[in-house]
Amino acid sequence: MASENPDREHAVAFTLNGEAVRARVPARMHLGDLLRGTFGLTGVHLGCEHGVCGACTILVDGRAVRACLMLGVQADGAVIETVEGLTESGLIRDLQDAFHARNALQCGYCTPGMLVTAAELLADEAAASSREEIRAAISGNYCRCTGYHAIVDAIATTAEARRDARREAVE
Amino acid sequence: MKAPDFAYARPASLDAALALLAEHGEEAAPLAGGQSLVTALNMRLAAPRLLVDLNAIPGLAGVSEEGSIVRIGAMTRHRDVGTAAIVRERLPLFAAALPHIAHPAIRNRGTIGGSVALADPATEWPACCLAAGATIVVLGREGERRIAAGDFFLGLYATALRPGEIVTAIEVPVPGQDAVWGFDELARRHGDYALVGLAATGRRAGGGLADLRLAFFGVADRPVLARDAAAAVEAGDIAGAQAALAGELDPPDDPATRAATRLHLARVLLGRVAGRLRGDTVTEGGRNGV
Numbered sequence: 001m002a003s004e005n006p007d008r009e010h011a012v013a014f015t016l017n018g019e020a021v022r023a024r025v026p027a028r029m030h031l032g033d034l035l036r037g038t039f040g041l042t043g044v045h046l047g048c049e050h051g052v053c054g055a056c057t058i059l060v061d062g063r064a065v066r067a068c069l070m071l072g073v074q075a076d077g078a079v080i081e082t083v084e085g086l087t088e089s090g091l092i093r094d095l096q097d098a099f100h101a102r103n104a105l106q107c108g109y110c111t112p113g114m115l116v117t118a119a120e121l122l123a124d125e126a127a128a129s130s131r132e133e134i135r136a137a138i139s140g141n142y143c144r145c146t147g148y149h150a151i152v153d154a155i156a157t158t159a160e161a162r163r164d165a166r167r168e169a170v171e
Numbered sequence: 172m173k174a175p176d177f178a179y180a181r182p183a184s185l186d187a188a189l190a191l192l193a194e195h196g197e198e199a200a201p202l203a204g205g206q207s208l209v210t211a212l213n214m215r216l217a218a219p220r221l222l223v224d225l226n227a228i229p230g231l232a233g234v235s236e237e238g239s240i241v242r243i244g245a246m247t248r249h250r251d252v253g254t255a256a257i258v259r260e261r262l263p264l265f266a267a268a269l270p271h272i273a274h275p276a277i278r279n280r281g282t283i284g285g286s287v288a289l290a291d292p293a294t295e296w297p298a299c300c301l302a303a304g305a306t307i308v309v310l311g312r313e314g315e316r317r318i319a320a321g322d323f324f325l326g327l328y329a330t331a332l333r334p335g336e337i338v339t340a341i342e343v344p345v346p347g348q349d350a351v352w353g354f355d356e357l358a359r360r361h362g363d364y365a366l367v368g369l370a371a372t373g374r375r376a377g378g379g380l381a382d383l384r385l386a387f388f389g390v391a392d393r394p395v396l397a398r399d400a401a402a403a404v405e406a407g408d409i410a411g412a413q414a415a416l417a418g419e420l421d422p423p424d425d426p427a428t429r430a431a432t433r434l435h436l437a438r439v440l441l442g443r444v445a446g447r448l449r450g451d452t453v454t455e456g457g458r459n460g461v
Contacts, residue, residue, distance in 0.1 A: 004187060006178040006195075006221050027179035027222070030209065049172060050210040051277065063250075063279040069209045070280070071202075073179050074226065117276065139361040140274025 012076040017041075017085025025072040032056045034072030035082060043083040043112045047142070054141030057113040058082050064120040083112035092119050094161060098154040106145035113141050118155045122162060129159035174212035181224040185231075185339070189312050191223045192335045199223055201337050203246060203285030206277050231284075231339060234258055243341045245284020245308075249296075250275075252283050261345050264303060264352040264370060268295040271354075274362045284338040287323075290330045290393065293364040295356070296341075297324055298394040302352075302370035302386035305343045311336035324393040349374045353444035356389075357436050365389040366428055367436040369444050373401075380405050380448060390420040390437055397441075404445045412445060413438040 003010055013022045016039060023038050030049070035041045035058070047053035049068045056067040059081040086092045092115055098104070105111045121127060121137045134155045135148070143151060182188040192199050200219035202208055203226075211217035225231065231246035234255040241261050243252055252258060253269025272278055272295050286296045287307060300307065300320040307323045309316050309332055316336070323331045332338070346352070356368030367390055373383035383401040388394045397419045403412035422433035 004180060004182050006180040006191065008176065008178050010179065028174045028176050028212075030174065030213065033173075049213050051206060054274070054276065057276050060280075064276040065280050066206075066276050068213065069206050069277075071179065071205070071209065071222075073181075074205075074224065076181075120275065136270065136361055137275055140276055 010073045010076070012073055014075045014077060015079040017081055017088065023072075025075075027071065027073055029072040030068050031058075031070040031072050031075055031080075032067035034075065035067060035080075041082045041084050043087075045109055045112055047109065052140075052142070053110070054113040054117065054138075055110050057116045057141065059086075059116060059120065062120075062123075064117050081116075083115055086116065086119055095119065095122065095154070095158045098157045098161075099151070102150045102154040102157065104146060104150040104154040110141055110143040110145075114138060114143065114151055117141050118158070121155070122159055125166065129156065131156055134159075172213055172215060174209070175215055175218045177212075177219055178221045179224065180221065181227045183227050183229075185228055185310065188223050188225060188228060188337070189310065189335065191221070192337070193312050195221045195223075196334065201225055201288075203288070204248065204281035205285075206273070206281035207285070207289050207291070225337065232282075236261065236345070239345050240342045241345060243283055243343065245287075245338045245340055246282050247284075249273075249278040249281050249283065249286070252296075253278075262303065262343055264354055264372060265296075265299050265343070267352075267354040268299050268370065271295055271356050271358070271362075271365070271368070277362075283341055287341060288330060288332060288338045290324050290326075290328050291364075292324075292327060292391060292393050293368075293389040295365070295368060295370070295388070298368060298370040298386040298388035299354075300341060300343070301394045301396060302372045302384045303343045303346075304372075304384070305341050307331075307338055308340040308342060309336045310339045315339075317342075321396070327392040329393075346372065347374060349376070351375060351380065351448050353448050355440050355444050357440060367422075367433050367440055369437070369440045370394075371444050371448060373405075373448060379407060383448070385441070385444075387416075387420055387437055387440075390422040390433055392421075392423075395420060400441060404441075404448070409442060409445050413441055416441065 035044045045055035047055035051066050051069045058067045198220035202222045202224045232244045249272050253266050259266045305320045307318045353371040356365040368388045370386045373380045385397040385401045386394050399415040400412040422430040424430035
């Protein structure tokens with residue numbers, strides 16, 4: 001467990017993509033480097049490393065968070081999911097299919113962050129998802145290829161399909 | 172870039188955190204949500220020798236209503252401030268400010284106490300605190316102090332916090348039945364720092380407005396109350412209020428946005444917000460109310 005006493009390195013234990021993991025982490029290492037370097041989860045893309053681009057977005061305790069703006073030692077006790085875990089669980093299969101169908105990626109660098117950000121938005125069934133609201137939700141994720149329209153299309157398509165599926169389930 | 176070398180501690184109590192901050196003095200920095208501090212570390216704009224993480228201390232997060240005030244714990248995340256039922260019902264100004272604060276992933280992690288303690292002059296919470304007449308509750312080894320928002324923000328990243336003290340809560344008076352409020356800001360892109368922002372509170376009196384507080388941000392080294400402009404709006408003179416801003420705001424001049432542009436935009440915002448406070452359906456004074 002991360003210590004109450006000052007140290008340059010700490011032992012951490014947390015849940016990563018459904019598995020209990022442990023590591024020793026230098027205090028200065030941000031969570032993005034821990035996930036990539038120690039755990040090989042290179043779907044956590046590092047763009048700017050100062051919170052602007054959104055490529056490193058992951059879920060921490062179910063909420064979208066910048067992996068570059070949390071320290072690795074702060075993972076201690078948390079439940080963390082990366083795009084790899086969301087992919088394996090099948091939770092965002094429909095979203096990924098929609099990205100594919102709508103050509104919502106070209107170079108793919110921003111895609112993991114876009115998917116995780118959209119996953120959080122779509123997980124909130126109460127959240128409305130007009131194109132304007134989707135644009136606001138992904139405003140912290142930069143894409144330099146697509147011009148965003150195709151990404152908004154893919155998220156809107158998925159939101160609509162999930163809404164229809166919920167309606168059918170109720171009926 | 173990568174952060175410089177530092178030590179880290181995650182104390183489990185306020186006493187332990189304050190002891191570490193006292194022991195290590197200027198070499199230590201408290202870590203709240205980290206959405207500005209970790210950025211500064213990664214860019215090597217800050218180089219503390221020790222980070223004292225406040226995230227494991229119980230009781231510092233959450234919103235509660237206590238008599239005539241709403242108390243917001245310092246470690247309450249931006250998102251949890253703006254979406255709390257008590258805030259939406261009692262402090263609609265704070266709920267309205269939330270969507271303007273950065274982006275969802277930042278709002279999920281950043282805290283109101285961290286934002287207030289950092290005192291970035293272009294951010295939303297300090298101006299909301301000033302407009303709402305909030306009290307900043309701070310704690311050090313010498314004990315607790317309660318500081319009015321108007322006395323707390325002293326300049327660019329400068330506050331009334333003494334070395335070794337941390338912010339523990341924000342206390343906001345619950346507005347009365349006849350209260351009015353307004354919030355708006357202009358940014359180049361959604362979620363960017365404000366070019367100009369305005370948080371306003373007041374109350375309806377007779378057919379007009381009274382006790383109006385106009386807290387502008389992004390236009391000086393700290394959030395600023397535009398008192399002459401507020402008096403003019405109360406008197407029903409919006410054009411006069413807009414003219415008064417020239418003497419009350421000191422906008423920064425940078426290559427992307429000239430000071431004169433920010434002053435113009437502050438007048439635009441005032442026109443919009445004042446019109447809404449008065450319940451106008453038509454904006455006065457020509458395009459954008461200027």
